[in-house]
Amino acid sequence: MILEYVTGRHSVLATAVSASAVVLALPVLAQTQKQAPKIGDPPEALNVRLVGSNDLQGRTAYQPTIVKQDTRYIAYIGHHGGSGDFSQPHNPLTGQNELNGTSIVDVTDPKQPKYLAHIPGAVGDGEAGAAQMTRVCDGKSLGKGDPNKVYLLRAFGREGHETWDVTDPAKPKVLARLLGMTDTHKNYWECEGGIAYLVSTPPGWRTRMTQVYDLSDPANPVKIRDFGLVGQQPGATGAVPVAIHGLVSNGPKGNRVYLAFGTNKGGIIQIVDRDKLLKGPKEPTPENLLYPQVGRLDMLPLAGAHTAMPLGKFKIPEFAKEKEGAERDMVMIVSETFREECGEARQMVHFVDATIESRPMVVSHWTVPEAMGNFCTRGGRFGAHSSNEDMRPLYYGKLTFITFFNAGMRVLDIRDPYNPKEVGYFIPPITRATQPRCGMIGGQQRCSNAVIQSNNAEVDDRGYIYIADRANTGLHIVELTGEARAIAGLPPLQ
């Protein structure tokens, strides 16, 4: 049994250390179950297997960010706020009950992740509290940072953003705080040069937008500008365009930022010239806000845009012999499901041909087949949430990892983005820590079954995949096997 919570509000008895040895011996279900899983069931998996896990003190988890610090690999996991009995889980390292914040876990040995520190965050339930987002950069790549230091940028509840010195990940120290805003969410921080895109609503703006900062010296943030869709800026009138969820930059070299608006519906992606965004006229007038826009795609409003992930240029195998158009520039859009038990239009993954950036067009889609696991009736949310955002060569352009809430983490072969294919998945087993989702479900105020709610996933440069659970089940570190492993060019496992 892994990571089992044994009763009580806060005590974690089984540790990851003892868990991991057992885990590898557990049978793995060759196919997805048709019934809702029970405690004690093995994971459901194809071409993915569990390496290790950590319960993250039973905290609802959002963003895992994995970095190499000297010879160690450290995972920084942003948490949502806890609710009800779990609003202040116990931190055995301090002996205190603490508001959810950031978990720092040494994953150098992924079989035996070691929990190093918890930095409490802001008060508040779910997305209203804690410190959901994490980004980490080395001082030596930032430009003006201390080259010997490692820095964490995190959200602080809804209120703002903080930078921390995490050079010693067991003893993080706060450096700077940018507060006084609302609705903070999925930041982006370019480690090369230190430009940060902070997602939140500052006073005056009509919805969540982007504040562009120079964080090349993380102790001394310098504001560059505010940015959003025309109609979101202070003083605008009429309908407010849909809020941003987050963005991905391909940095000074790629010179593009891909912004995703409308998390679960009314999706829009905007392709922005990074140079024009940073150096263009800054006053938030309609003209200035449009100036850096290279292209924009308004989706079918039933679909949202949670992540707009640039996949770069592809030689599409099917078009190999075409004299024009054999190479295409692709963007992947992941939408987020908000409602439990299929209470809204299926949120999934769409692939966009952005070869001609001014006219991006969706060309294909991918979803977990619902019937494979009766996911609409299992409980909790079923549908896409997010993708890994790592652009290093191991997986980039080959495999992507999509969290799908109760359908776990899915591995997609995206070598032909016109025909994405699933080649693996991993649905962690539930534990006693796994919390049911409650609220208005199917028109009634009630709770759904306690099921896995794989929230976000990220990879490291060794090929491990880290999956964080929204329903308090912790962090699962997995690796690829079989066909999925071969696609990445990783050596076969012994």
Added chain:
Amino acid sequence: MGRNLPVCGAAIGCAAFALTPALAQAPKVGDPPEAKNMRLVGHSDLQARSAYQPTIHRYGERYIAFIGHHGGTEAIRKPVNPMTGQAEFNGTSIVDVTDPKQPKYLKHIPAQEGLGEQGGAQMVQICDGKTLPKGDPSKVYMLRTFGGQGHEMWDVTKPDSPAFITRVSWDLKDTHKNVWECDTGIAFLVSGVSTWRIRRMTEVFDLSDPTKPVKIRDFGLDGQQPGTTGAVPSELHGAVSTGKAGNRLYFAYGINKGGILQIIDREKLLNGPKEPTADNLKFPEIGRLDMNPMHGAHTTMPLGKIKVAEFAHDQDRGEREFVMIVGEVYANECGAPRQMVYFADTTIEAKPMIVSNYTVRESQGNFCQRGGRFGAHASNESMAPVFYKKLAFITYFNAGVRAVDVRDPFNPTEVGYFIPSITEATEKRCVKVDGQDRCKVAIQSNNVETDDRGYIYVVDRSNTGMHILEVTGEARAIAGMQ
């Protein structure tokens, strides 16, 4: 009939060819057809005329096919009609297909001089007088293009002796793929009015009395009308109407690139303000999808509302509305970006979005090397229940006609194909290599239509005639046919 070929009709049986895989090499005269889940029933050589649109019309117990032709070729500008013994410019072929195994060529109506799309009479539409509000109930009418120049109305009550009635609209440029609603008589004529800035736009006509055409209005994208300046938006290719009941028109602009799907409120188009101002042209527009400009929109075929099986357990039950967009490839031997088929979710009409795509796999037959065009061209447009929302038939030039399972438009799947055999009549297609013509001979399946019995009529651009097909195996089961 002269040139009709021995075919693999039902008497001979087609079992030997039914599962022939696509060839890796360019086919030769005498090779069997390449086929999967489709088989040949009958064939007419259409007097070796380059063929565009087949339209099949039921006359009581008879089925008559009207085939619009492109103009002639450099080599044969005026093919001989063996029935008259005369050389005739390409026009319209009229073929009795009541017995699809033995199609009977009834008549050729010559049309305008000119090669390719400059000549002939490529488009043809047929309506019964008894369906048209003001038609003679004893008559059958044919609307056809006349070269690039205009549109004509014919009496085809007796299909072997058609009689000219009137010119509907004349002194135009580049006539193309018209639509004529038989229950209302409203026609959407595709061509260029000389004062407009574009080769092809729409003239809306009331042809409820085919002998007395009444023009309703001109229509196009804002920027195409007289007096505008700046870049001219993509030209129209054609439209599909869901008629008075559906109240929608799906316009396809930008045939091989710069594709645009425009969804139009038909009532507003017919009864809205007619002066071609920017405001009036936008007034009937409900939604619009601007495609990746590498892709064109040749046909925008509404598939209507479909319950998507994947969404069956969603609380809203997952009914979606779809439009299939087919681009047309112009360049020979893969000289341009692949034109293919996209499926747009138009559930929220104001913001249609593509969700899936379909293309023939090039490697299945080395189609880029076979010669001629490889890529999509057109789909059948029949909404007869036998195939509608189940199978769509897509012409793919040298890859023949393709049967695509569209029951789940999020995941269209090819379930059959038929590439007719080339014959001595098949015309070569050339590309420039080092400044010299390098030519190959290949099938160029151009357009396709179906009848309510479930026969599929595919016509060849490179003069190989018309092939009448039926679906077999899995494809037949999907259509629910015996």
